[in-house]
Amino acid sequence: MSILYTAKTTTTGGRNGQSRSDDNRLDVKLSVPGSNGAGTNPEQLFAAGWSACFIGAIGRAAQEQGVTLPADLSVAAEVDLGSDPEQGFFLQARLNVSLPGLEHAVAQALVDRAHQICPYSKATRGNIQAVVSAQ
Template sequence: MSILYTAKTTTTGGRNGQSRSDDHRLDIKLSLPGSSGTGTNPEQLFAAGWSACFIGAMGRAAQEIGITLPADTSVAAEVDLGNDVEEGFFLQARLNVSLPGLEHAVAQSLVDRAHQICPYSKATRGNIQAVVAAI
């Protein structure tokens, strides 16, 4: 096992605060989801990170079977923050994957394989409800 990269951030103020990375590439304001604040929120950041990583995992899956991802491949990620009376706060997600020009069966096969190898998918598997589908 080898560590390929370590992200380092410091956040102050929680959901109404600010988050900065040690390399100064990330410097963002945070706001509560649905509020009138000017910042983003952790759910949006998670959706962006997971969708970007998922495209990389699909690229790896495509290499495995000897095809190239379409240039206009996209992942529309939706991350819900919910509250259950009995269980408390929870996340759930949907990744809707567009692979223009690929047969649906091939596209879904790539999506399924990517869901097995994507680090975000692995981290969430069994922890949150996630639906991942080629559209």
């Protein structure tokens, strides 16, 4: 096993604060979801990270299966922050993958394989409800 990269950030102020990476390439203001604050929120950042990583995993799956991906491949990620009286706060997610020009069965096979190899999918498996689908 080898570590390929370590992301380092420092956040102050929680959901109404700021987060900055050690190399200053990421510097974002944070706001509570649904507020009028000027910043983004952790759920949006998580959705962006997961969808970007998932595209990489689709690329790996396509390579394994000998499939050429369309140039306009996209992943629309939806991450819900919810609350339940019994379990408290929770996350759930949907990844809707657009693979124009591919047969649905081929596209879904790529999405299913990507969900098995994507590090974000692995990290959340069994911890949150996640639905992935080819559109």
